[in-house]
Amino acid sequence: MPEIIGAEALSVELGAKRGLLKNRPGVTAVDGVSISVNEGETFGIVGESGCGKTTLARTLLGLQRESAGRITLQGADVSRSGRVGREAVQYVHQDPGAALDPWWRVGATLAEGLKIHGVADSAERQARIRDMLAAVGLDPALAERYPHELSGGQQRRVGLARILLLRPRVVILDEPTAGLDLSVQAAVLRLLRDMREKFGLTYLFISHDLSVVRRVCDRVAVMYLGRVVEEGSAAELFAAPRHPYTRALLAAAPRLDGAETGPALPGDPPSLRAVPSGCRFHPRCGLATPECATRDPVPETAGPGHSVACHRWRDAA
Ligand SMILES: Nc1ncnc2c1ncn2[C@@H]1O[C@H](COP(=O)(O)OP(=O)(O)OP(=O)(O)O)[C@@H](O)[C@H]1O
Ligand code: SF4
Ligand SMILES: [Mg+2]
Numbered sequence: 110m111p112e113i114i115g116a117e118a119l120s121v122e123l124g125a126k127r128g129l130l131k132n133r134p135g136v137t138a139v140d141g142v143s144i145s146v147n148e149g150e151t152f153g154i155v156g157e158s159g160c161g162k163t164t165l166a167r168t169l170l171g172l173q174r175e176s177a178g179r180i181t182l183q184g185a186d187v188s189r190s191g192r193v194g195r196e197a198v199q200y201v202h203q204d205p206g207a208a209l210d211p212w213w214r215v216g217a218t219l220a221e222g223l224k225i226h227g228v229a230d231s232a233e234r235q236a237r238i239r240d241m242l243a244a245v246g247l248d249p250a251l252a253e254r255y256p257h258e259l260s261g262g263q264q265r266r267v268g269l270a271r272i273l274l275l276r277p278r279v280v281i282l283d284e285p286t287a288g289l290d291l292s293v294q295a296a297v298l299r300l301l302r303d304m305r306e307k308f309g310l311t312y313l314f315i316s317h318d319l320s321v322v323r324r325v326c327d328r329v330a331v332m333y334l335g336r337v338v339e340e341g342s343a344a345e346l347f348a349a350p351r352h353p354y355t356r357a358l359l360a361a362a363p364r365l366d367g368a369e370t371g372p373a374l375p376g377d378p379p380s381l382r383a384v385p386s387g388c389r390f391h392p393r394c395g396l397a398t399p400e401c402a403t404r405d406p407v408p409e410t411a412g413p414g415h416s417v418a419c420h421r422w423r424d425a426a
């Protein structure tokens with residue numbers, strides 16, 4: 110399948126203040142990230158809190174300006190263009206409630222999106238909203254309710270309906286199952302799978318729940334402190350992870366079968382304001398050598414479609 114959206118050496122600086130009197134350096138929340146997402150696939154992005162997943166998503170969407178690198182969408186360079194030309198990419202918010210206006214009935218929120226996208230006829234908007242609410246498994250009468258009258262699972266379905274009404278090609282799902290109990294999670298994942306088939310969607314699936322990523326993603330990129338440290342097919346990455354960080358994440362992940370998990374990752378994720386020298390994972394890595402503190406690893410090929418940025422990936426088997 111051809112690439113539908115891709116990033117090349119993408120970097121994003123946040124929080125910098127530049128002025129005549131005061132200069133405050135920013136942090137590089139996304140640092141030279143290259144990914145290539147193929148049409149129709151579910152591409153996972155995993156990593157601990159603060160590693161830059163949402164920043165990467167916002168930049169691909171054009172809501173955040175990149176400081177370096179290139180973004181391509183359906184073959185066209187859309188870098189530095191803001192949202193213009195990126196209507197085919199839509200985002201399902203990490204916090205489903207935050208995407209819905211608390212003072213507006215669900216139907217009014219959904220209609221507003223359609224109005225902005227040029228559906229002028231009110232009867233057509235109402236018909237599309239009814240159909241879409243039904244498609245995401247909700248009673249169309251829910252259009253009359255306010256967001257606080259919905260459950261977390263229903264809010265997620267409404268959030269999905271809201272963006273599917275805009276007929277996207279690529280949907281960025283930011284932690285789509287966070288905070289849901291297991292049965293609701295399973296229902297949301299089934300719905301996402303059905304919607305992908307029905308509307309021919311491509312998903313960028315952001316999550317720190319590895320068991321979910323393993324189940325739904327075709328390929329996965331693992332991020333650490335703004336960098337992609339390992340990338341490969343989900344099957345290979347979970348069966349034979351090569352980066353010590355990926356291995357530690359997997360060992361610490363809760364098991365579906367309830368079996369004991371390995372030790373939690375040592376230490377806190379380091380701060381973007383003091384990025385470690387050399388390999389940025391070295392203060393937490395059990396395989397680190399003196400070289401790791403001075404030399405930054407570059408991605409190497411560890412197998413077909415499998416890349417890993419670690420000096421010692423051959424030893425991590
Ligand atoms: N406006 C800002 N100014 C400075 N730093 C910021 C700003 N916004 C975010 N950051 C920092 O950028 C980093 C990346 O944040 P981001 O929200 O992309 O992480 P994330 O991987 O989505 O985390 P989570 O899993 O918690 O959602 C974090 O360290 C965060 O503190
Ligand atoms: S480069 Fe060194 S510190 Fe970094 S992950 Fe590999 S072994 Fe660990
Ligand atoms: Mg986030």
